[in-house]
Amino acid sequence: xxxxxxxxxxxxxxxxxxxxxxxxxxxxxxxxxxxxxxxxxxxxxxxxxxxxxxxxxxxxxxxxxxxxxxxxxxxxxxxxxxxxxxxxxxxxxxxxxxxxxxxxxxxxxxxxxxxxxxxxxxxxxxxxxxxxxxxxxxxxxxxxxxxxxxxxxxxxxxxxxxxxxxxxxxxxxxxxxxxxxxxxxxxxxxxxxxxxxxxxxxxxxxxxxxxxxxxxxxxxxxxxxxxxxxxxxxxxxxxxxxxxxxxxxxxxxxxxxxxxxxxxxxxxxxxxxxxxxxxxxxxxxxxxxxxxxxxxxxxxxxxxxxxxxxxxxxxxxxxxxxxxxxxxxxxxxxxxxxxxxxxxxxxxxxxxxxxxxxxxxxxxxxxxxxxxxxxxxxxxxxxxxxxxxxxxxxxxxxxxxxxxxxxxxxxxxxxxxxxxxxxxxxxxxxxxxxxxxxxxxxxxxxxxxxxx
Amino acid sequence: xxxxxxxxxxxxxxxxxxxxxxxxxxxxxxxxxxxxxxxxxxxxxxxxxxxxxxxxxxxxxxxxxxxxxxxxxxxxxxxxxxxxxxxxxxxxxxxxxxxxxxxxxxxxxxxxxxxxxxxxxxxxxxxxxxxxxxxxxxxxxxxxxxxxxxxxxxxxxxxxxxxxxxxxxxxxxxxxxxxxxxxxxxxxxxxxxxxxxxxxxxxxxxxxxxxxxxxxxxxxxxxxxxxxxxxxxxxxxxxxxxxxxxxxxxxxxxxxxxxxxxxxxxxxxxxxxxxxxxxxxxxxxxxxxxxxxxxxxxxxxxxxxxxxxx
Numbered sequence: 205x206x207x208x209x210x211x212x213x214x215x216x217x218x219x220x221x222x223x224x225x226x227x228x229x230x231x232x233x234x235x236x237x238x239x240x241x242x243x244x245x246x247x248x249x250x251x252x253x254x255x256x257x258x259x260x261x262x263x264x265x266x267x268x269x270x271x272x273x274x275x276x277x278x279x280x281x282x283x284x285x286x287x288x289x290x291x292x293x294x295x296x297x298x299x300x301x302x303x304x305x306x307x308x309x310x311x312x313x314x315x316x317x318x319x320x321x322x323x324x325x326x327x328x329x330x331x332x333x334x335x336x337x338x339x340x341x342x343x344x345x346x347x348x349x350x351x352x353x354x355x356x357x358x359x360x361x362x363x364x365x366x367x368x369x370x371x372x373x374x375x376x377x378x379x380x381x382x383x384x385x386x387x388x389x390x391x392x393x394x395x396x397x398x399x400x401x402x403x404x405x406x407x408x409x410x411x412x413x414x415x416x417x418x419x420x421x422x423x424x425x426x427x428x429x430x431x432x433x434x435x436x437x438x439x440x441x442x443x444x445x446x447x448x449x450x451x452x453x454x455x456x457x458x459x460x461x462x463x464x465x466x467x468x469x470x471x472x473x474x475x476x477x478x479x480x481x482x483x484x485x486x487x488x489x490x491x492x493x494x495x496x497x498x499x500x501x502x503x504x505x506x507x508x509x510x511x512x513x514x515x516x517x518x519x520x521x522x523x524x525x526x527x528x529x530x531x532x533x534x535x536x537x538x539x540x541x542x543x544x545x546x547x548x549x550x551x552x553x554x555x556x557x558x559x560x561x562x563x564x565x566x567x568x569x570x571x572x573x574x575x576x577x578x579x580x581x582x583x584x585x586x587x588x589x590x591x592x593x594x595x596x597x598x599x600x601x602x603x604x605x606x607x608x609x610x611x612x613x614x615x616x617x618x619x620x621x622x623x624x625x626x627x628x629x630x631x632x633x634x635x636x637x638x639x640x641x642x643x644x645x646x647x648x649x650x651x652x653x654x655x656x
Numbered sequence: 657x658x659x660x661x662x663x664x665x666x667x668x669x670x671x672x673x674x675x676x677x678x679x680x681x682x683x684x685x686x687x688x689x690x691x692x693x694x695x696x697x698x699x700x701x702x703x704x705x706x707x708x709x710x711x712x713x714x715x716x717x718x719x720x721x722x723x724x725x726x727x728x729x730x731x732x733x734x735x736x737x738x739x740x741x742x743x744x745x746x747x748x749x750x751x752x753x754x755x756x757x758x759x760x761x762x763x764x765x766x767x768x769x770x771x772x773x774x775x776x777x778x779x780x781x782x783x784x785x786x787x788x789x790x791x792x793x794x795x796x797x798x799x800x801x802x803x804x805x806x807x808x809x810x811x812x813x814x815x816x817x818x819x820x821x822x823x824x825x826x827x828x829x830x831x832x833x834x835x836x837x838x839x840x841x842x843x844x845x846x847x848x849x850x851x852x853x854x855x856x857x858x859x860x861x862x863x864x865x866x867x868x869x870x871x872x873x874x875x876x877x878x879x880x881x882x883x884x885x886x887x888x889x890x891x892x893x894x895x896x897x898x899x900x901x902x903x904x905x906x907x908x909x910x911x912x913x914x915x916x917x918x919x920x921x922x923x924x925x926x927x928x929x930x931x932x933x934x935x936x937x938x939x940x941x942x943x944x945x946x947x948x949x950x951x952x953x954x955x956x957x958x959x960x961x962x963x964x965x966x
Binding site (some may be wrong): 307308311312314315336337338349407453477480481483484485487488548617618622624625626628629632634646650651654 | 709710711723727728729730733779787790791793794795798812815816817818821900901904905906907908909910912920921923924925926
């Protein structure tokens, strides 16, 4: 009798345990869930799909994003609450899913026919996603006044190849050179004097400090921080980097070769070993040489100030736009951003659009900028807002107008994996920079030919 | 009650009933494997002959396979990277595991502590250990180069020099060979000491004893670890993904492993049909290697029970 009772109890416990184990988790050898590089894999929440209510009742919508930190999540939730309180037809819930998982989860949900209602995603690939049929067009609901409120290049990035708008910009970023004010004063450099690449190099040489064989202070290395060879190539070509305006590969042009030779010269001034050492430091993210004063100038994105506020709150720094390659080529920086879009098959695109319209409105964008520190793609901000009254933000937003957000045609998608190894050979000193570009050009031509 | 059901189906004999009960007991596992493993496997095979982007399927015959072999430069590069990595990794880890197990089989003071220390890394899994190793392998301040400096060797730029990225990963794996060591230790404990005594009486030195007694008796386990090791080495992904930051296998594509290239195709470029074709090619390679391994094993694996003739 006792045994039977024990057997029943164990059986019930096993059933309960197996039901818990079966609750909504991914199965199968899914490499994307294993390789979660945010180390916040435990936070992957189960998605609860709520059913569409009858008309007359509140329609539940789900908004997916990846902001889960103390610095951002509360503001996103407050923004969502603001939307819910501003009208009574829709109720939005913010669901946060780790950055490493969210995009694959999104595509899986779209394929299953049960997507979320509003999805945050990257701007560079809106056109690609539109081509793949993963997003709903906003055209049926979009009005001219909403469309006209954004910088042209950002709205263009959100437009598909068929001319329909598929997303609206949530936030954008650009790049600038951050400089250490104390170092500049000490070396007697006026930031406004740095207009061309040559000026930048001269300033860096003035800022360098060497003690025997060791470098005490590094003036500037162009490809550390958040700038790569592509950043400088885009700057030198005033908009397009490895392609021309017809998106033909133009990797080994004379301009690019000169640009890469200049980058190489900067690295050589400090030695390959020093460059390897510093790039490893940036890769593991434990220290920040700019924040600790080891480097005087650094290329970084417009989101850098929020990280500096945490790591080096007392650092006195400023920003200058990227210099011109030659006089007149423009202070062009490459940048991207995030958008809000409606996944294909969302149950109420009109409701999703209302939420997107709310988030991209001036008041909400101002709220987000002030609290989170991201830049808006709207073109109607002046110095009167709290965010813009900070001179640092004014300088950064001036860079926005000359930011290139190149959206490449879908045929060349994935080209970075093809040319980057050759570009790396140039920066790592394994091959001559001109040869590296020639090899990259050939590889890119083959890649495009094979992908047609 | 169940018995009556079986009788209705015509299963009357005792043996028949026992078979039926057996199947009922493994039914949960059977359902699981059909739904979660076999189903996706078959689907993956079918879509490897299609242009599948997770939303629609267009059948294009052998195009994916043709593209793989003749039109994708990165395919050969990634396969080469994976082969080099496996060739370095598998022998080193196998030999290392055996040697460490033999050393930890002697009765020395603090044996249990040493065994725990060696085993601990193999249970520390996850992304955190990769970040830990990124710090350890830092060229200027990392522990590895500091220790090398103490004995006069200038350590390389482990994770930024393309020639040293794969050795860096293998170093990480050598740190975790405690798992293999455990299997060897278990077997070593059961080798009778008489063999060693008899060998000593016959004048055999340590090396001779090792190669003629220890290794043959360990050979079934070595064979098992070799098979699993080869399969695992060909599936390397996490290290490539995390150390290269953006999944392109930098520096200079040295970390672009086969699985990473496959993952990029499936989840970044949404060419999932092509990625499936790559998966099946990998399966074919690993299958061929395993069968070869099996056939060659007859020459060197010594089963004490003597049934090595299958």
